[in-house]
Amino acid sequence: MMKKITILGSSGSIGAQILDIVSKMKNYVRVEGLAVGSNIKLLKSQIKKFRPLAVSIGSQSDAQILKQWCKSNDVKTNIYSGEEGLEKLATLPDVSMVFASVVGSVGLRSVIAAIKAKKDVAIANKESLVMAGSFIMNLAEENGISVLPVDSEHSAIFQCCGGEKKSQIKKILLTASGGPFYKYNKDFSKITVEQALDHPTWKMGKKITIDSATLMNKGLEAIEASILFGVPIDKIEIVIHPQSIVHSMVEYVDGSVVAQLSNPDMRLPIQYALTYPERVSSSVKSLNFAEIGKLEFYKPDFNKFPCLKLAYYAAKKGHTLPAVMSAANETAVAAFLNKEVKFTDIAKIVGKTVYAHKISKDMLLNTFFAADSWARQYAKKLVNKISLVVPKGDSIWAL
Numbered sequence: 001m002m003k004k005i006t007i008l009g010s011s012g013s014i015g016a017q018i019l020d021i022v023s024k025m026k027n028y029v030r031v032e033g034l035a036v037g038s039n040i041k042l043l044k045s046q047i048k049k050f051r052p053l054a055v056s057i058g059s060q061s062d063a064q065i066l067k068q069w070c071k072s073n074d075v076k077t078n079i080y081s082g083e084e085g086l087e088k089l090a091t092l093p094d095v096s097m098v099f100a101s102v103v104g105s106v107g108l109r110s111v112i113a114a115i116k117a118k119k120d121v122a123i124a125n126k127e128s129l130v131m132a133g134s135f136i137m138n139l140a141e142e143n144g145i146s147v148l149p150v151d152s153e154h155s156a157i158f159q160c161c162g163g164e165k166k167s168q169i170k171k172i173l174l175t176a177s178g179g180p181f182y183k184y185n186k187d188f189s190k191i192t193v194e195q196a197l198d199h200p201t202w203k204m205g206k207k208i209t210i211d212s213a214t215l216m217n218k219g220l221e222a223i224e225a226s227i228l229f230g231v232p233i234d235k236i237e238i239v240i241h242p243q244s245i246v247h248s249m250v251e252y253v254d255g256s257v258v259a260q261l262s263n264p265d266m267r268l269p270i271q272y273a274l275t276y277p278e279r280v281s282s283s284v285k286s287l288n289f290a291e292i293g294k295l296e297f298y299k300p301d302f303n304k305f306p307c308l309k310l311a312y313y314a315a316k317k318g319h320t321l322p323a324v325m326s327a328a329n330e331t332a333v334a335a336f337l338n339k340e341v342k343f344t345d346i347a348k349i350v351g352k353t354v355y356a357h358k359i360s361k362d363m364l365l366n367t368f369f370a371a372d373s374w375a376r377q378y379a380k381k382l383v384n385k386i387s388l389v390v391p392k393g394d395s396i397w398a399l
Contacts, residue, residue: 032092056085177201239299
């Protein structure tokens with residue numbers, strides 16, 4: 001049976017790889033919906049190739065340009081825009097799976113809309129789970145749909161868990177490449193945008209690449225793993241693994257450790273989410289263990305990478321704090337990419353925002369959006385001020 005899907009975030013690296021897989025599985029998958037932020041040129045080429053039923057783009061003005069282009073080229077595709085457009089695409093009647101790969105918290109409403117419309121969600125948008133993970137997972141259970149991980153690490157954990165009970169998991173070992181700076185011994189405040197974007201293993205979007213450089217990405221993934229697999233944050237251990245061959249591991253109470261290994265290629269976890277519970281042949285290169293020779297593992301330095309401390313702190317406090325941390329990080333990373341702040345200011349901005357937040361235990365969806373909005377405004381003020389001296393005795397920095 002033909003599986004019909006929507007891809008939210010088709011202009012990003014994940015979206016491009018999903019479409020690459022789809023183009024090789026035309027008898028199995030059809031793309032019904034595509035959404036991008038602003039890359040109208042790329043979206044036009046995707047419309048030509050995949051002929052989706054509907055597409056969405058960030059601004060109304062770009063949507064008008066697309067409508068005129070479709071009319072001129074006799075293309076029968078419905079055009080939407082903004083967050084409403086994302087929600088419209090997430091709820092297309094014939095779609096059975098929505099790939100959520102929009103970067104940032106902007107993707108949350110569309111994920112919720114997809115779940116309410118009883119669509120399975122393949123999630124590559126970690127910010128949504130960090131922001132309102134418990135809400136999302138409870139809603140998915142109520143609607144009887146699956147939330148399938150697309151990140152290589154979470155896909156690995158998902159595959160390692162099999163049919164085992166949560167109570168039998170002793171801990172999750174979440175692997176990290178370490179990014180470009182895990183062995184860096186120079187002044188971190190001098191790190192340039194270009195250096196931070198030079199990831200040694202993965203080709204990703206700019207925001208996630210900076211998160212990998214600060215190791216915030218791994219902190220977000222630890223929170224995401226806690227939510228997806230119902231495991232307390234204290235049972236999630238981060239391990240630096242430069243080869244990126246072991247994508248994550250699960251240790252059980254009897255001492256057994258189950259690992260998922262493959263060459264570092266995002267097409268594998270994407271395809272597994274697409275075909276689950278079946279496995280089909282892929283173009284991913286097989287491992288040659290003799291060529292690999294050795295696999296290395298190290299403990300991360302939480303003092304060198306304070307964003308990891310902040311992520312674990314936010315996860316332990318819970319409620320609205322993870323949403324605040326994630327939103328502040330988005331703001332700080334954007335400022336660093338714009339060369340408004342230093343690399344080391346990212347953690348300072350996030351830390352001061354987290355420290356200033358008054359946690360709300362009200363678990364309504366609007367509470368999370370309010371916390372997100374407050375954090376962005378507060379972090380932006382810090383960016384503008386850039387007098388980021390952390391008070392002595394600040395509990396976050398004393399972790």
